[in-house]
Amino acid sequence: MNQFDDWKKNMDRFFGNDFWGGFEGLVKPPLPQINLYQLDNELICIASVPGLEDLNKVDVYVHQSTLEIKGVIELHHLGGQQVKGEIVQGAFDRKVDLPYQVRSDKIDASYKNGLLVIHLHRLIHETDRKNRIKIVNLEE
Known part of the structure; x- marks a missing residue:
């Protein structure tokens, strides 16, 4: 090395x-490696964060159409000299551009088996919604 x-x-x-x-x-x-899946009005982000023992060592931020994941991947070993190293570790700060703006009040995150799953929901502006307009009959 x-x-x-x-x-x-x-x-x-x-x-x-x-x-x-x-x-x-x-x-x-x-880092971390990410898969992003788009549904109609939802996004599912799956991030590979192996060996995470303390969830407080990972921060997830969302601002409009940007997802940011910050943290540290620490792999603990029993000693000895590493002779092969393929699992990337250390501090990371990853920003991902999302295909659309997401709601900041409706985000779910969970961690299991080395995967951080973040569920995001599309932000639908009031101006994007169709509003039926009431027609007033002026002939009455």
């Missing part, structure tokens, strides 16, 4: 400090 760090530092010196920024999504997947 030290050889990779040395190689990365050399590349940073040669190409500049932000050289790796363009490759970040390719080299390291964004």
